[in-house]
Amino acid sequence: MADIRIKTLTPLWTGGVDGKADRLHETGLLGSLRWWYEAIVRGLGGTACDPSKGECRFEREKFDTSTATDDHQRLRDAGLCDVCQLFGATGWRRRFRIAVARDQTVPLWQGDQPLNIRPPRRNRGWFLPPGRMGEFTLRLDGDGESIARMLALLRFVERWGSLGATPQLGYGAVEIQNWDEIEKPPRELWREAAQRWTCSAQTRTTMPNLCDFGFFRYWFRPDSAAWWSRIGGFERVAIQVRPFATQTVPVAPALKNAWRFQHWQRAWGNDQLFWGRVAADRIRGKVTVSWAYPRNGKWEICGSAWLAGVQADSVWKMLINVDIWNETLGVRGTLETVRPQTIDELLTFLERM
Numbered sequence: 527m528a529d530i531r532i533k534t535l536t537p538l539w540t541g542g543v544d545g546k547a548d549r550l551h552e553t554g555l556l557g558s559l560r561w562w563y564e565a566i567v568r569g570l571g572g573t574a575c576d577p578s579k580g581e582c583r584f585e586r587e588k589f590d591t592s593t594a595t596d597d598h599q600r601l602r603d604a605g606l607c608d609v610c611q612l613f614g615a616t617g618w619r620r621r622f623r624i625a626v627a628r629d630q631t632v633p634l635w636q637g638d639q640p641l642n643i644r645p646p647r648r649n650r651g652w653f654l655p656p657g658r659m660g661e662f663t664l665r666l667d668g669d670g671e672s673i674a675r676m677l678a679l680l681r682f683v684e685r686w687g688s689l690g691a692t693p694q695l696g697y698g699a700v701e702i703q704n705w706d707e708i709e710k711p712p713r714e715l716w717r718e719a720a721q722r723w724t725c726s727a728q729t730r731t732t733m734p735n736l737c738d739f740g741f742f743r744y745w746f747r748p749d750s751a752a753w754w755s756r757i758g759g760f761e762r763v764a765i766q767v768r769p770f771a772t773q774t775v776p777v778a779p780a781l782k783n784a785w786r787f788q789h790w791q792r793a794w795g796n797d798q799l800f801w802g803r804v805a806a807d808r809i810r811g812k813v814t815v816s817w818a819y820p821r822n823g824k825w826e827i828c829g830s831a832w833l834a835g836v837q838a839d840s841v842w843k844m845l846i847n848v849d850i851w852n853e854t855l856g857v858r859g860t861l862e863t864v865r866p867q868t869i870d871e872l873l874t875f876l877e878r879m
């Protein structure tokens with residue numbers, strides 16, 4: 527068993543009844559953890575089904591008649607992809623339990639009214655739901671190997687990923703408070719897993735694969751407490767933002783607006799598929815950028831881009847152009863970026879957590 531104490535850096539949104547963030551829902555946390563695990567597994571050459579299609583199903587007979595010598599391959603033979611082996615599927619229960627043990631989070635603002643950030647020249651803008659901020663404990667239970675996997679996954683999510691729903695709107699940046707007290711997963715964990723996962727022929731799918739991702743972290747030291755009030759579109763919401771602006775500032779809309787509407791080149795690909803749209807098909811945007819939050823004496827913004835279906839190099843170059851960040855936010859900052867593109871590079875990246 528492991529208790530992981532987590533502090534939110536940006537609001538956490540795990541879904542709720544009638545659009546209200548009444549409490550933290552484990553299902554919302556699990557959904558995001560599974561999503562990132564799938565992307566890691568695919569990146570390391572493993573198999574990950576599309577959970578929305580429910581393709582995996584454990585068949586006892588096939589397990590019993592499998593001639594494979596290791597359990598992992600036997601489970602594959604029995605109909606489970608590498609993700610379902612840990613997260614469960616029809617006929618196969620999840621290998622770990624996860625529970626929110628001490629939920630001390632509170633809504634960032636009262637009421638269920640979304641915050642509407644409308645950058646200059648946008649008619650509609652972005653609607654941000656009231657997520658929850660504060661500390662909570664995640665209690666993990668299960669066998670040693672599964673717990674180690676989940677800890678490694680949580681560490682990745684803390685450093686470069688996100689927890690909960692709507693990461694595209696900047697939700698779900700978190701910090702683990704007690705990492706030093708936790709029995710850490712072995713350093714070779716991903717490398718060993720990758721060796722097993724790549725034992726059969728792979729096909730590249732159109733699903734998220736970490737070898738198609740870039741990650742970035744921007745930090746800056748603002749010269750005044752009201753640095754955010756100069757960002758385009760914040761005049762209208764200053765009264766709503768001010769009460770929590772020392773904790774976190776919703777900068778994601780301003781950055782996305784700059785990238786999508788001021789710097790995007792048509793030749794790079796379909797901007798609606800890349801940036802998302804709220805039409806009936808509700809395509810999820812491929813860029814995740816957090817709100818800004820103070821950390822270790824600086825302010826920080828982190829995020830990632832799934833660079834599939836576009837001219838990846840050009841898009842990436844725009845996203846990591848620090849001048850756009852500085853200009854949009856009215857501060858001067860530094861950008862740290864990582865873009866692993868092979869299994870080896872991804873392993874090196876994952877081993878640095």
Ligand SMILES: [Zn+2]
Nearest residue numbers: 575582607610
């Ligand atoms: Zn599966």
